Amino acid sequence: MTAPIKDYLKQSKGFHSAKWSEPVVMEMTGTGRRGVVFEDAPAPALPGKAARKTAPALPEVTEHDALRHYLHLSQMCLGMMGVSLFGTCTMKYNPRIGERATLEHLKNLHPLQEAETLQGVLELYDNFSDFLCEVSGMDQFVFQAGGGADAAYTHACVTRAYHASRGELQQRDQIITTIQTHPCSPATANTAGFEVITLSLEENGYPSIDQLKSVVGPRTAALMVNNPDDMGIYNPDIKEWVRIVHEAGGLCFYDHANFNGVMSRLRARELGFDACMYMLHKTFGAPKGGGGPAVGAYGCAEHLVPFLPAPVVVKEGDSYKLDEDRPQSIGRVREFWGNAPQVMKAYAWARAMGAEGLREAADISVLSNNYMDWRLGQAKGVRRSNPGIDAPRMEMTRHSVEQVTADTGCTVFEISNRMTDFGIDALWLSHEPWLVAEPFTPEAGELWSKEDIDYWIDVLEHVIGEAYADAELVKTAPHNGPIKALTSALDDPAVWATTWRAYERKHLKKMAAE
Amino acid sequence: MARLGLVINPVAGLGGAMARKGSDEPDIAARARAEGRAPLAPLRADRALTAFRQACTAEVLAGPQVPEGTRPVGPGDLTQTAEDTHAAVAAMQGEVDLILFAGGDGTARDICAANDGGIPILGIPCGVKMHSGVFARSPERAGQLAAGFLNDARRRTEMVEILDLDEAARRAGRLSARLYTVARTPLDGQGARQNPKAGNTDMVGEVDAALAAYVAGMREDTVYVLGPGATMMALKDRLGGGSLLGVDLAEGGLITARDLDETALMTRMVGRPVRIVLTVVGGQGFVLGRGNQQISARVLRAAGLPPIDVICGPDKLAALTPSELTIDTGDPGLDAELAGYWPVMTGPGRKQVMRVVA
Structure with missing residues (x-):
């Protein structure tokens, strides 16, 4: 848990980002300045038309200029460093030792080396598979998928291969999911060629067994679900669901994106699921964000192991090898063995936490969310999703500021923008489909302290108060950021420019005037 | 008092x-x-x-x-x-x-x-x-x-x-x-009243591919009874054009009758395989009994309770509070018989299951 920010809202004027009058780097050209000058660099010998007639327009800056320029830019756009209860993403501290470990142990390796020279990293893969098998009850994990959606796609492909191996693929052409399951499940099922049957929520916050039964049958290939979904309500009938789908001959996949609240409290396999997925870049302490490297760790029970993407790390005697000879494998879903540095960081995190640590983290994340939920319940104009349902919420819940929007005209986007003026990172709103109006979905996880959560909610309440007193202040936010919210510029192709060349073309007059 | x-x-x-x-x-x-x-x-x-x-x-x-x-x-x-x-x-x-x-x-x-x-x-x-x-x-x-x-x-x-x-x-x-x-x-917290958001935009674009797939799967020997609404209009356009607010018939891939009343429907369906194709009244969640009363309990029974295909954009379904569809054929016995869970076509390769109540 983080250290408290004491009376931050009372004692300071809030946050203010750096704001440099920084030119575009192309405007720093024509000065004759240079970084490194290579005295004896040879002129390249190019065939006639390949050689350019005029020198390229490059910025002319010293090495120091370049460093200062990009440092200023980074100061103006650095996010995710305030209080970030960024829901569905399970924000965790990423221990810096993980960066050090990957640099030290992976940077000199190449996945095409002979396996006997890769024994350390292969052992790590095998150990981590064992660790996650213990957590989930599955029999084998693979780390090839480059994210949660890729792991869901892996499952859709495994489902296809499994039914094909039994001669039932033509008949089993439907995958069942629920409306609040992450949209990657229906999307990847469609991509793999299945028809998607989506179940709707009912009074308890999840679909009824009768609804499931109305669609399960000889065409059922698989069930793909989150549990709990982003509303944080756990489906207590899940074991019966799995039984019903199994009875009809379908497979069951547990998208464990929201695993944080139930770590070490339940095993997917013990609920009957055939396969599950964890996100190492969320739940298991490896970095996330920026669309960068991610890992969807996909685990399955014995009967699906032959279909896993190859290669699979296997132990033979005292040594490890990469098993490529898997005739029933679905093939690759990602190059080599996935994002190995992420696997190493997550492994380091998991080993440091241990079984006790996982359980404590799960409990704290549920406790934090319920505290947050209780406080948000007292905030003016804030309403919880499924307001009529008093079922306990686990590690996160979706809320709505629909009332505030109705009363003041300020949308959740504008409220989120205004919150950044207080050092709060932009809110996570909702997954598709947007069933909740003006939604936001905070998740505290085990990282954020009670004081941070209080500060976050204090700011939300403060901004809602501003919306009622002075809506314009909220609508025109941010006020303490490096720039104002963009309004029309991005709607007009004649104005926007994403490259310097486009800027020159579209804004000739303006440039001439300068 | x-x-x-x-x-x-x-x-x-x-x-x-x-x-x-x-x-x-x-x-x-x-x-x-x-x-x-x-x-x-x-x-x-x-x-x-x-x-x-x-x-x-x-x-x-x-x-x-x-x-x-x-x-x-x-x-x-x-x-x-x-x-x-x-x-x-x-x-x-x-x-x-x-x-x-x-x-x-x-x-x-x-x-x-x-x-x-x-x-x-x-x-x-x-x-x-x-x-x-x-x-x-x-x-x-x-x-x-x-x-x-x-x-x-x-x-x-x-x-x-x-x-x-x-x-x-x-x-x-x-x-x-x-x-x-x-x-x-x-004030009604339990959804006893109809949802008042009538006139919602029909997500014709969203379901267009679903309509194309539906047309491709239509059978020669079947009479299709096509209900009113903008989504149905888009389907009718693919079959040669029909009426926006009427109940039309399609046979052999073409609209063959427009804006029929109850009696005409009964006459045209006799002795043939029938499928009813409907959409959802935007914001109200009605599939039968609002704006399409011609497809009455008598018609449905005379056709031997034919299969009913519902096509509707996911946004329109998402806007329903509570999340369910409603039927009101005027015959409580038939309503009870038809109630249950219906798959609604929401896109190509996509169906959403909706609870249907009277």
């Missing part, structure tokens, strides 16, 4: 099965009598009143029609026009705490015009057009909601829109709702 006002428009709903898009034409009652059609509203009002009395003992003042056990209000000599409704509502001012009425959008407009005191109103669904926010989803729910409202000392209400469609325009194939006024209606 709380009192309930009850206003029954006996003419309401007559135009539905006659494919007249409403019952506002002055001679509709005479024409219905000539066709041997009995008024529907009094029967539906009785259903609501029965449900009301199971939960509430309040006195009921009624006019111009006076069901058994109610106290007459307003003038005794009737003109058989909207004037009767006006007079009854005027006489109820200061006398009742809620006006429960049996009718449709036209009746709602008439009541609001005479409701000078702003008494909360609640509709028993009996009309052809029910786009206003005041209608319960069934007569029973209307009775229960009225009882709950009068039993609760807080008498919580909310403002809703009173909409109506121009019937002449609707018969000509143009769907344009007009906002007439707003009214107070009992």
Whole structure:
């Protein structure tokens, strides 16, 4: 848990980002300045038309200029460093030792080396598979998928291969999911060629067994679900669901994106699921964000192991090898063995936490969310999703500021923008489909302290108060950021420019005037 | 002591099965009598009143029609026009705490015009057009909601829109709702009232690929009964073009009849495999019984309860509160038989299961 920010809202004027009058780097050209000058660099010998007639327009800056320029830019756009209860993403501290470990142990390796020279990293893969098998009850994990959606796609492909191996693929052409399951499940099922049957929520916050039964049958290939979904309500009938789908001959996949609240409290396999997925870049302490490297760790029970993407790390005697000879494998879903540095960081995190640590983290994340939920319940104009349902919420819940929007005209986007003026990172709103109006979905996880959560909610309440007193202040936010919210510029192709060349073309007059 | 006002428009709903898009034409009652059609509203009002009395003992003042056990209000000599409704509502001012009425959008407009005191109103669904926010989803729910409202000392209400469609325009194939006024209606947390967001944009674009797939899968030997609405219009366009607000037939990949009434539907379906294709009324969640009364209980039974395919954009389904579809064929037995879970085609390779209730 983080250290408290004491009376931050009372004692300071809030946050203010750096704001440099920084030119575009192309405007720093024509000065004759240079970084490194290579005295004896040879002129390249190019065939006639390949050689350019005029020198390229490059910025002319010293090495120091370049460093200062990009440092200023980074100061103006650095996010995710305030209080970030960024829901569905399970924000965790990423221990810096993980960066050090990957640099030290992976940077000199190449996945095409002979396996006997890769024994350390292969052992790590095998150990981590064992660790996650213990957590989930599955029999084998693979780390090839480059994210949660890729792991869901892996499952859709495994489902296809499994039914094909039994001669039932033509008949089993439907995958069942629920409306609040992450949209990657229906999307990847469609991509793999299945028809998607989506179940709707009912009074308890999840679909009824009768609804499931109305669609399960000889065409059922698989069930793909989150549990709990982003509303944080756990489906207590899940074991019966799995039984019903199994009875009809379908497979069951547990998208464990929201695993944080139930770590070490339940095993997917013990609920009957055939396969599950964890996100190492969320739940298991490896970095996330920026669309960068991610890992969807996909685990399955014995009967699906032959279909896993190859290669699979296997132990033979005292040594490890990469098993490529898997005739029933679905093939690759990602190059080599996935994002190995992420696997190493997550492994380091998991080993440091241990079984006790996982359980404590799960409990704290549920406790934090319920505290947050209780406080948000007292905030003016804030309403919880499924307001009529008093079922306990686990590690996160979706809320709505629909009332505030109705009363003041300020949308959740504008409220989120205004919150950044207080050092709060932009809110996570909702997954598709947007069933909740003006939604936001905070998740505290085990990282954020009670004081941070209080500060976050204090700011939300403060901004809602501003919306009622002075809506314009909220609508025109941010006020303490490096720039104002963009309004029309991005709607007009004649104005926007994403490259310097486009800027020159579209804004000739303006440039001439300068 | 709380009192309930009850206003029954006996003419309401007559135009539905006659494919007249409403019952506002002055001679509709005479024409219905000539066709041997009995008024529907009094029967539906009785259903609501029965449900009301199971939960509430309040006195009921009624006019111009006076069901058994109610106290007459307003003038005794009737003109058989909207004037009767006006007079009854005027006489109820200061006398009742809620006006429960049996009718449709036209009746709602008439009541609001005479409701000078702003008494909360609640509709028993009996009309052809029910786009206003005041209608319960069934007569029973209307009775229960009225009882709950009068039993609760807080008498919580909310403002809703009173909409109506121009019937002449609707018969000509143009769907344009007009906002007439707003009214107070009992606050309903359980979704007993119809969702008032009528006129939602049909997500034709979203479901276009689903429609293409549907057309590709249509069978030569089957008669397709295509309901009204913008989504259905897009389907009809793919089959040579049909009517926006009517019930059309498609055979062999082409529209073969447009804007049929109940009788014509019965004739054309005889002895053939039939599929009914419908969409959802935006914001209301109705698939049967609103705007498509021609596909009546009689028609459905005569066709041997044929399969019903529902095509609707996911956004329209997401806007439904509660998340369910409603049917009201006028035959509670058939409604119960059809209720359950229906898969709705929402896109290519996508279906969403919706609970269907009466």
